[in-house]
Amino acid sequence: MEQVCQVPYSTGTGRHAGMLGARHARSLEWSPLRRERKARPSSFHRAGRATCPPRAGATMSTRPPTRPPGSVPAVLLGFQPALALTGALCLQQNLGSSSPGKKQSKENTITINCVTFPHPDTMPEQQLLKPTEWSYCDYFWADKKDPQGNGTVAGFELLLQKQLKGKQMQKEMSEFIRERIKIEEEYAKNLAKLSQNSLAAQEEGSLGEAWAQVKKSLADEAEVHLKFSAKLHSEVERPLMNFRENFKKDMKKCDHHIADLRKQLSSRYAAVEKARKALTERQRDLEMKTQQLEIKLSNKTEEDIKKARRKSTQAGDDLMRCVDLYNQAQSKWFEEMVTTTLELERLEVERVEMIRQHLCQYTQLRHETDMFNQSTVEPVDQLLRKVDPAKDRELWVREHKTGNIRPVDMEI
Amino acid sequence: MEQVCQVPYSTGTGRHAGMLGARHARSLEWSPLRRERKARPSSFHRAGRATCPPRAGATMSTRPPTRPPGSVPAVLLGFQPALALTGALCLQQNLGSSSPGKKQSKENTITINCVTFPHPDTMPEQQLLKPTEWSYCDYFWADKKDPQGNGTVAGFELLLQKQLKGKQMQKEMSEFIRERIKIEEEYAKNLAKLSQNSLAAQEEGSLGEAWAQVKKSLADEAEVHLKFSAKLHSEVERPLMNFRENFKKDMKKCDHHIADLRKQLSSRYAAVEKARKALTERQRDLEMKTQQLEIKLSNKTEEDIKKARRKSTQAGDDLMRCVDLYNQAQSKWFEEMVTTTLELERLEVERVEMIRQHLCQYTQLRHETDMFNQSTVEPVDQLLRKVDPAKDRELWVREHKTGNIRPVDMEI
Numbered sequence: 001m002e003q004v005c006q007v008p009y010s011t012g013t014g015r016h017a018g019m020l021g022a023r024h025a026r027s028l029e030w031s032p033l034r035r036e037r038k039a040r041p042s043s044f045h046r047a048g049r050a051t052c053p054p055r056a057g058a059t060m061s062t063r064p065p066t067r068p069p070g071s072v073p074a075v076l077l078g079f080q081p082a083l084a085l086t087g088a089l090c091l092q093q094n095l096g097s098s099s100p101g102k103k104q105s106k107e108n109t110i111t112i113n114c115v116t117f118p119h120p121d122t123m124p125e126q127q128l129l130k131p132t133e134w135s136y137c138d139y140f141w142a143d144k145k146d147p148q149g150n151g152t153v154a155g156f157e158l159l160l161q162k163q164l165k166g167k168q169m170q171k172e173m174s175e176f177i178r179e180r181i182k183i184e185e186e187y188a189k190n191l192a193k194l195s196q197n198s199l200a201a202q203e204e205g206s207l208g209e210a211w212a213q214v215k216k217s218l219a220d221e222a223e224v225h226l227k228f229s230a231k232l233h234s235e236v237e238r239p240l241m242n243f244r245e246n247f248k249k250d251m252k253k254c255d256h257h258i259a260d261l262r263k264q265l266s267s268r269y270a271a272v273e274k275a276r277k278a279l280t281e282r283q284r285d286l287e288m289k290t291q292q293l294e295i296k297l298s299n300k301t302e303e304d305i306k307k308a309r310r311k312s313t314q315a316g317d318d319l320m321r322c323v324d325l326y327n328q329a330q331s332k333w334f335e336e337m338v339t340t341t342l343e344l345e346r347l348e349v350e351r352v353e354m355i356r357q358h359l360c361q362y363t364q365l366r367h368e369t370d371m372f373n374q375s376t377v378e379p380v381d382q383l384l385r386k387v388d389p390a391k392d393r394e395l396w397v398r399e400h401k402t403g404n405i406r407p408v409d410m411e412i
Numbered sequence: 413m414e415q416v417c418q419v420p421y422s423t424g425t426g427r428h429a430g431m432l433g434a435r436h437a438r439s440l441e442w443s444p445l446r447r448e449r450k451a452r453p454s455s456f457h458r459a460g461r462a463t464c465p466p467r468a469g470a471t472m473s474t475r476p477p478t479r480p481p482g483s484v485p486a487v488l489l490g491f492q493p494a495l496a497l498t499g500a501l502c503l504q505q506n507l508g509s510s511s512p513g514k515k516q517s518k519e520n521t522i523t524i525n526c527v528t529f530p531h532p533d534t535m536p537e538q539q540l541l542k543p544t545e546w547s548y549c550d551y552f553w554a555d556k557k558d559p560q561g562n563g564t565v566a567g568f569e570l571l572l573q574k575q576l577k578g579k580q581m582q583k584e585m586s587e588f589i590r591e592r593i594k595i596e597e598e599y600a601k602n603l604a605k606l607s608q609n610s611l612a613a614q615e616e617g618s619l620g621e622a623w624a625q626v627k628k629s630l631a632d633e634a635e636v637h638l639k640f641s642a643k644l645h646s647e648v649e650r651p652l653m654n655f656r657e658n659f660k661k662d663m664k665k666c667d668h669h670i671a672d673l674r675k676q677l678s679s680r681y682a683a684v685e686k687a688r689k690a691l692t693e694r695q696r697d698l699e700m701k702t703q704q705l706e707i708k709l710s711n712k713t714e715e716d717i718k719k720a721r722r723k724s725t726q727a728g729d730d731l732m733r734c735v736d737l738y739n740q741a742q743s744k745w746f747e748e749m750v751t752t753t754l755e756l757e758r759l760e761v762e763r764v765e766m767i768r769q770h771l772c773q774y775t776q777l778r779h780e781t782d783m784f785n786q787s788t789v790e791p792v793d794q795l796l797r798k799v800d801p802a803k804d805r806e807l808w809v810r811e812h813k814t815g816n817i818r819p820v821d822m823e824i
Contacts, residue, residue: 108823109820109822109823111822115819116819116820116821116822117817117818117819117820118817118820123817126816126817126818128816129818133802133805134802134805134806134809134810135805135809136805136809138816139809139813139814139815139816140813140814140815141814141815141816141817141818141819142814142815142817143814144814155814155815158812158814162808162812165614166615169612169614169615169623170612172611172612173611173612173615173623175611176606176609176611176612176626176627179606179609179611180606180630183599183602183603183606186598186599186602187595187598187599187602190595190598190599191595194588194591194592194595197588197591199584199585199587199588199591200581200582200584200585200588202577202581203578203581203585207764207767207768210768210771211581211585211767211771214588214771214774215588218592272822319824320824323822323823323824326822327821327822330819330821330822331821334818334819345805348801348805349801349802349805352619352799352801352804353801355619355623356619356622356796356799359622359623359626359792359796360793360796362626363789363792363793363796366785366789367786367789370782370783370785370786370789371782373778373782373785374779374782377775377778377779377782380771380775381772381775384768384771384772384775387764387768389760389761389764389765390545390546390761392764393545393546393547393548393757393760393761394546396574397546397547397548397551398546400570400574401551401552402551402552402553402554402555402556402567402570403551403552403553403554403567404538404540404550404551404553405529405530405535405538405553405554406529406538406541406553406746407527407528407529407553407742407746408521408528408529408530409528409739409742409743410521410523410528410684410735410738410739410742411520411521411735412731412732412735
């Protein structure tokens with residue numbers, strides 16, 4: 001990388017690189033203004049990136065971004081609802097200390113696992129895309145060392161694992177509710193069975209009626225608990241379980257998509273490295289031939305130098321093209337990362353809200369169950385208030401009396 | 413019985429019966445006034461009985477009974493509280509149509525299963541002891557034909573069976589509650605077990621807290637149902653079961669006591685029948701000897717007649733004594749019947765009230781259980797209101813973020 005920044009190269013677009021001495025070559029600097037002319041839309045879309053045109057002190061957070069009409073960042077187009085809720089992304093174009101006048105040193109960027117970051121020593125200040133929201137899209141750019149193995153885990157993988165774990169939790173909650181349903185069904189079954197029991201069925205009168213209602217109330221209670229379990233099933237257990245199904249497929253798609261983009265980034269990075277090596281060789285060849293020219297000037301050498309310069313320029317153009325392709329791939333990955341992490345974030349909010357709502361539904365059903373349960377006792381209380389031992393005795397005596405003529409003394 | 417009412421007899425207390433011709437003997441009537449002099453307290457106690465001094469149209473219900481001070485009917489002494497509640501026993505001394513001037517015919521009484529009742533044809537009007545109460549003491553004087561066998565069942569037996577059945581009902585209610593307790597215990601056990609389940613235990617943040625409370629609320633519910641079952645045991649099931657234990661013993665005592673009195677009544681009735689036969693024989697002997705005297709007057713016959721008259725008088729005295737003993741036994745039985753049936757009536761009121769109270773306690777406990785159950789949901793609702801996806805994301809991102817430095821374009 002060091003050499004890349006120290007050597008002259010041509011873009012291969014007709015501009016004349018000219019013949020440069022070695023000392024000039026080292027002092028040749030790549031002008032950011034030249035890069036700007038390429039007008040790659042993707043570089044504009046990447047808000048706040050250090051490659052944006054340097055305008056020291058000018059931030060988008062204090063005045064609206066001077067973007068061409070219709071060029072709303074693509075990654076944000078899909079998230080208008082989210083933006084409406086959480087406030088606009090901060091589109092500050094942070095430039096840090098790398099103003100045009102400053103020296104663009106070799107330490108401007110650092111590439112880790114094929115991803116290029118600003119170099120820590122010369123890093124321009126970056127403001128978060130969504131500064132106050134702890135958004136997924138701001139905190140998972142780096143890979144993480146795998147605590148177990150020696151490899152690394154992509155930041156996006158962590159988010160996916162979080163989502164999958166979340167969905168597992170949701171599934172387990174659904175299973176928990178299922179267990180609760182079973183308990184309710186068992187309870188209802190037992191109450192209904194006991195309600196049918198013939199114990200004390202021969203109790204008579206108003207007490208007998210009250211007792212019959214005590215037994216009936218158990219059937220009512222059973223009914224209440226059965227309804228509770230049925231509603232738990234349709235309004236809590238099933239929705240929690242259903243939501244999960246589509247989700248896993250979507251997550252796998254996301255996973256493959258982002259992984260593919262990372263692979264493309266890797267292969268393009270390899271191409272850059274290869275092109276850089278080729279350029280270095282061509283430059284060395286040109287330098288050698290230039291030195292030979294200074295010692296013994298000949299027509300033949302003049303020709304060789306021309307050829308070597310042409311090859312060096314071509315190698316420079318190749319590298320330029322490879323870097324461009326790499327940056328395009330990185331830009332694509334960047335956009336997909338923002339898009340997808342914001343989507344994951346939205347899904348997680350949705351998941352938490354969804355679970356919260358269904359647990360609220362659970363407590364609502366519990367509440368209703370308690371209320372309906374109360375109502376099963378009322379008819380019992382009513383009949384208990386009507387229990388009248390005197391009336392019961394009258395009923396029984398009327399039916400079973402043997403004779404109301406009292407005995408008298410026997411006469412002689 | 414016919415002859416008893418038609419023949420003279422001596423009380424054997426020194427009163428002179430005199431020598432009577434056969435035609436006089438048939439017209440001799442037993443004077444109720446003579447009976448009154450005997451002043452048997454028990455006959456007075458039996459309010460409203462036809463053997464009381466006839467006073468046509470004079471009833472105790474319109475004016476207070478002219479009883480000697482302290483001679484409150486023994487059977488009612490034990491029931492002052494009951495009297496206070498239900499009004500005084502009606503102590504009408506119903507005399508019906510048998511005024512002193514009327515002929516005390518042979519159909520005045522009828523003895524069925526050794527119990528003597530006023531004869532239906534000449535029955536004096538009897539007012540009930542407790543006219544408005546359908547009291548046991550008024551309606552079970554006769555025996556009842558056993559619908560299965562050919563024997564009879566005493567009225568008191570029916571009452572005892574009613575009581576025993578009532579206690580059986582109470583026992584069965586207790587058993588029913590026991591079954592309910594088991595169901596509650598099982599339900600509580602299952603809820604507590606599920607509460608300990610680790611499903612979705614890894615859910616994080618405020619949602620994780622709410623979920624943990626959902627699980628904890630099941631333990632709280634379990635606790636509520638355990639308390640319900642414990643209180644059902646101590647405040648409903650056990651009292652219903654305990655009450656029963658002493659009762660059965662008491663009922664057996666009552667049963668034996670009344671049965672013994674009926675046996676005594678039977679044996680004394682047998683003695684009366686025997687004495688009546690003996691008197692009939694003696695009277696026949698005297699009549700025969702008197703006829704012999706009319707035909708052939710002799711000193712020897714005169715002696716025989718004197719002897720026969722003495723024997724007849726003695727047989728009359730015997731019969732008188734037997735009837736007296738019989739009436740005493742019947743009086744004793746009568747008193748015990750009133751005493752015991754009123755006691756059974758009190759016990760039945762007590763039983764109905766007691767069951768009613770404990771079933772009210774059951775509904776109260778059910779009510780409290782529903783209320784306490786409600787309160788187990790409240791902490792869940794509180795935590796569900798605090799669920800905040802943004803806050804949860806912040807917590808998680810703080811802990812798991814990999815890097816917030818965004819990638820930049822690679823430079824040449």
